Amino acid sequence: MNREWAAILRSKWFPASVGITAALAIAGLLVGFVVLPLADRNEQFHSVWDAICSAAGLIQNAAREPVVQANYPTTRVELTPRMLRGASAESIGRGATLALRCTMCHGARGLSEANTPNLAGQYAVVIYKQLMDFKTGARVSAVMAPLVGDLSDQDMRDLAAYYAYLPRVPASRPAGEPPQIVASGAPLRSIAPCGACHGELASKPGAAWLEGQPFDYLRTQLQDFASGARRNDIGEQMRNVARGMTVAEIDAASRFYAGLRGPTGSQADASSKQH
Amino acid sequence: MILAHFWLAFAGFGAALPLGAWQMYIRSPLHGWISDPEWYYRSVTAHGTTMAYVFPTLVAMGFGYFVAEAALQRPLIGLRWAWLGFALVVIGTVTAIIPVALGLASVLYTFYPPMIGNPFYYIGVVLVVVGSWIWVALMGINMQRWKRDNPGTPVPFPMFATVAGAYLWGWTAVGAALELLFQIIPAALGLSRTIDAGLARVFFSWTLHAIVYFWLMPTYIAYYTILPRAIGGRLYSDAMGRLSFILFLVVAMPIGVHHLFADPEVGSGFKFLHSVFTALVALPTLLTVFTICASVEIAGRLRGGKGVLGWLAALPWRNPVMLGAALSFVMLGFGGAGGLINMSYQLDSTIHNTQWVTGHFHLIFGGAIVIMYFVIAYDLWPHLTGRSLDSLGLMRAQLWTWFVGMIVLTFPWHYVGILGMPRRMAFYDYSDPVIAAQAASVTMSVIGAAILVVSGALFFLVLARGHAAPRTAPPAYRFSVAVRPPRALPAALNGFGLWLGLMIALTLVNYGFPIAHLLATPGTAVPTVNVGALR
Numbered sequence: 001m002n003r004e005w006a007a008i009l010r011s012k013w014f015p016a017s018v019g020i021t022a023a024l025a026i027a028g029l030l031v032g033f034v035v036l037p038l039a040d041r042n043e044q045f046h047s048v049w050d051a052i053c054s055a056a057g058l059i060q061n062a063a064r065e066p067v068v069q070a071n072y073p074t075t076r077v078e079l080t081p082r083m084l085r086g087a088s089a090e091s092i093g094r095g096a097t098l099a100l101r102c103t104m105c106h107g108a109r110g111l112s113e114a115n116t117p118n119l120a121g122q123y124a125v126v127i128y129k130q131l132m133d134f135k136t137g138a139r140v141s142a143v144m145a146p147l148v149g150d151l152s153d154q155d156m157r158d159l160a161a162y163y164a165y166l167p168r169v170p171a172s173r174p175a176g177e178p179p180q181i182v183a184s185g186a187p188l189r190s191i192a193p194c195g196a197c198h199g200e201l202a203s204k205p206g207a208a209w210l211e212g213q214p215f216d217y218l219r220t221q222l223q224d225f226a227s228g229a230r231r232n233d234i235g236e237q238m239r240n241v242a243r244g245m246t247v248a249e250i251d252a253a254s255r256f257y258a259g260l261r262g263p264t265g266s267q268a269d270a271s272s273k274q275h
Numbered sequence: 276m277i278l279a280h281f282w283l284a285f286a287g288f289g290a291a292l293p294l295g296a297w298q299m300y301i302r303s304p305l306h307g308w309i310s311d312p313e314w315y316y317r318s319v320t321a322h323g324t325t326m327a328y329v330f331p332t333l334v335a336m337g338f339g340y341f342v343a344e345a346a347l348q349r350p351l352i353g354l355r356w357a358w359l360g361f362a363l364v365v366i367g368t369v370t371a372i373i374p375v376a377l378g379l380a381s382v383l384y385t386f387y388p389p390m391i392g393n394p395f396y397y398i399g400v401v402l403v404v405v406g407s408w409i410w411v412a413l414m415g416i417n418m419q420r421w422k423r424d425n426p427g428t429p430v431p432f433p434m435f436a437t438v439a440g441a442y443l444w445g446w447t448a449v450g451a452a453l454e455l456l457f458q459i460i461p462a463a464l465g466l467s468r469t470i471d472a473g474l475a476r477v478f479f480s481w482t483l484h485a486i487v488y489f490w491l492m493p494t495y496i497a498y499y500t501i502l503p504r505a506i507g508g509r510l511y512s513d514a515m516g517r518l519s520f521i522l523f524l525v526v527a528m529p530i531g532v533h534h535l536f537a538d539p540e541v542g543s544g545f546k547f548l549h550s551v552f553t554a555l556v557a558l559p560t561l562l563t564v565f566t567i568c569a570s571v572e573i574a575g576r577l578r579g580g581k582g583v584l585g586w587l588a589a590l591p592w593r594n595p596v597m598l599g600a601a602l603s604f605v606m607l608g609f610g611g612a613g614g615l616i617n618m619s620y621q622l623d624s625t626i627h628n629t630q631w632v633t634g635h636f637h638l639i640f641g642g643a644i645v646i647m648y649f650v651i652a653y654d655l656w657p658h659l660t661g662r663s664l665d666s667l668g669l670m671r672a673q674l675w676t677w678f679v680g681m682i683v684l685t686f687p688w689h690y691v692g693i694l695g696m697p698r699r700m701a702f703y704d705y706s707d708p709v710i711a712a713q714a715a716s717v718t719m720s721v722i723g724a725a726i727l728v729v730s731g732a733l734f735f736l737v738l739a740r741g742h743a744a745p746r747t748a749p750p751a752y753r754f755s756v757a758v759r760p761p762r763a764l765p766a767a768l769n770g771f772g773l774w775l776g777l778m779i780a781l782t783l784v785n786y787g788f789p790i791a792h793l794l795a796t797p798g799t800a801v802p803t804v805n806v807g808a809l810r
């Protein structure tokens with residue numbers, strides 16, 4: 001072995017191979033780290049060292065661009081996966097008392113008779129976030145806004161705990177396959193299946209439990225997300241979905257989650273006759 | 276033992292082949308949308324893992340052991356260890372495939388962190404790699420011992436090339452091993468809830484490029500050492516062959532960042548550096564093409580071919596080895612042309628992550644490479660089983676159908692990629708006018724897939740018939756002989772010390788800084804996304 005190494009070191013192979021490899025590497029480094037970055041007109045480097053650092057992937061002197069502010073009120077709530085888990089009985093009890101003011105529209109136990117959304121069994125983060133958004137004006141509702149003005153942060157947490165604790169509407173799944181937009185989304189339009197966020201396949205913090213909500217409410221929300229009338233969703237998650245949906249798909253998804261059967265408009269008429 | 280490696284390899288191949296055809300069918304307009312894409316990803320994970328890791332690794336191992344015995348003309352040293360390596364590969368494969376089949380690890384064979392699947396999947400892959408490392412060590416040891424016992428005699432070229440492939444694999448697998456052991460497996464076991472996906476991709480790229488050359492090695496070795504002999508010719512140049520394999524060893528490894536052109540976590544300077552060495556890989560490929568063509572020409576002329584092209588006509592086209600190698604060359608040519616596009620930073624951006632890429636590697640890997648695996652099997656089988664393979668017509672039919680099927684499969688596949696069809700998607704709504712035009716091409720690919728499945732079945736038929744044939748005593752196995760067999764070689768061409776040194780040094784230069792930088796930068800980890808887990 002050592003004799004072999006000695007032979008290699010003595011032969012011309014050693015200087016030749018090492019030399020060629022090193023020359024190539026050095027040439028590559030020079031071009032890649034100095035010549036090309038300096039030739040790039042879009043970049044303004046203060047020095048050669050800057051150019052080298054940039055080519056090496058170091059973030060340096062990155063221009064501090066001002067954060068773009070939306071010209072409308074956005075949500076102030078930051079969601080985390082474990083937020084509002086494990087409410088105390090005391091909190092639920094206080095929530096129940098506070099909820100007395102809500103019963104006339106949202107129903108005695110969070111199940112609405114009218115077209116107001118059901119709150120029973122809704123995720124606590126959703127209730128909390130929506131109440132906060134009504135209060136800050138991020139979500140606009142002439143009805144809800146005056147009702148939340150005097151609620152403290154703790155009040156909202158208690159209400160959230162209470163409604164999350166109530167049992168949900170018994171599921172009434174329409175027979176047959178769910179509409180394609182619900183089951184598969186629309187990959188070509190970058191729409192994930194609704195269930196990927198709304199609780200069938202997976203649930204993303206802040207995305208509401210939709211099943212059993214009134215048809216009109218669901219459809220209005222989707223239309224509002226699409227038109228931009230509702231824009232309290234963080235990162236435009238829901239607006240990006242709704243904007244890509246067709247009118248028929250909005251209709252079909254709303255019907256599905258409202259527990260209505262059949263794909264066409266005749267049933268929608270039936271539902272509006274209910275009230 | 277060698278036969279066990281080959282049979283397991285082909286069994287995996289036989290199982291994964293129909294999965295590929297099924298995937299193509301699901302993606303085509305012949306089938307509506309599957310409502311649960313999970314099944315698609317489960318299948319792609321099983322297909323990719325088997326075809327990319329298990330199948331070629333076992334072929335390389337089996338072929339390597341065969342070469343060590345046949346070329347060095349003595350029994351393998353470390354037979355027990357070889358069995359241990361084999362056992363690890365078997366256990367690893369089973370360990371990995373069970374969670375995949377259960378849908379607990381549909382993360383695709385590139386692992387795709389921050390997606391995290393069942394830990395057993397990754398542990399299984401690691402076991403396969405460890406099993407193959409035993410083979411790497413055995414190849415090195417067998418060559419060293421032989422050199423010690425035969426001082427001054429050049430190592431037979433087949434063994435030299437095999438060891439080059441083994442060392443290439445030994446070192447390139449380190450990248451993925453680091454990724455698995457230090458990043459993914461801790462996350463899969465729940466010890467960590469975050470993962471630095473960018474760093475993981477850099478580690479994987481370390482493996483990803485050279486693994487392609489590892490797949491290629493048995494094919495190239497067969498070009499050099501089987502083809503000239505099988506057609507009655509001679510290898511044009513022994514030294515040229517050695518040089519090609521050495522070049523592969525040195526420059527094929529530290530260039531993987533060309534798989535990360537679109538990744539922001541690696542600096543543009545390193546992308547350029549890796550591109551420079553990527554361009555150099557063309558060198559050993561061109562050397563090989565030249566040497567092999569020259570060797571084949573020698574055979575043609577020895578068989579009485581005259582004139583500029585007359586030697587072509589004189590070649591034994593009915594010989595399966597000749598036929599397979601020629602078809603392999605044609606596919607390599609087409610694939611190489613496509614590879615030039617992937618290689619260029621600018622053009623790559625137009626086909627990045629499209630079906631072009633899958634079309635491309637099926638043509639090169641599934642086509643040019645795998646067809647030579649068939650040829651190797653046909654050539655070795657009589658020596659492994661002691662029974663002759665006589666179904667020459669069937670073999671030719673098998674090779675032709677594989678070639679035609681692969682062309683019909685991959686040409687339209689490339690085309691839809693250019694049209695922008697993304698890879699790794701289960702859903703295509705062909706009623707959408709945007710992609711309606713791609714429907715016909717994908718249907719064509721399904722036809723290609725069907726031809727390939729038939730061809731795969733023919734392959735097994737040929738081997739099965741071989742096992743049923745009466746016993747014979749085949750003559751001693753011979754590899755090709757060079758026109759001028761080397762009497763003495765410079766030490767540099769007879770061992771790997773120098774070249775391994777260069778390979779490792781280049782890796783440090785090309786990967787050292789990006790890895791150290793990512794390790795040192797805080798805040799680069801992202802939360803893991805567990806697949807198949809209940810939330």
Ligand code: HEM
Pocket residue numbers: 292293294295296297298299319320322323324326327330383384385633637640641642645684697698699700723724725727728
């Ligand atoms: C009947 C022949 C085959 C067909 C129809 C086929 C089809 C497919 C399809 C449709 C995919 C998924 C592409 C995507 O969704 O992006 C795929 C992936 C793959 N195939 Fe094949 N295949 C065949 C044979 C082979 C062979 C012979 C090999 C190699 C030996 C191979 C290796 C792979 C690999 C490595 C992947 C990557 C998986 C991934 O993207 O994670 N295939 N194949």
Ligand SMILES: [Cu+2]
Pocket residue numbers: 483484485487531533534
């Ligand atoms: Cu590569």
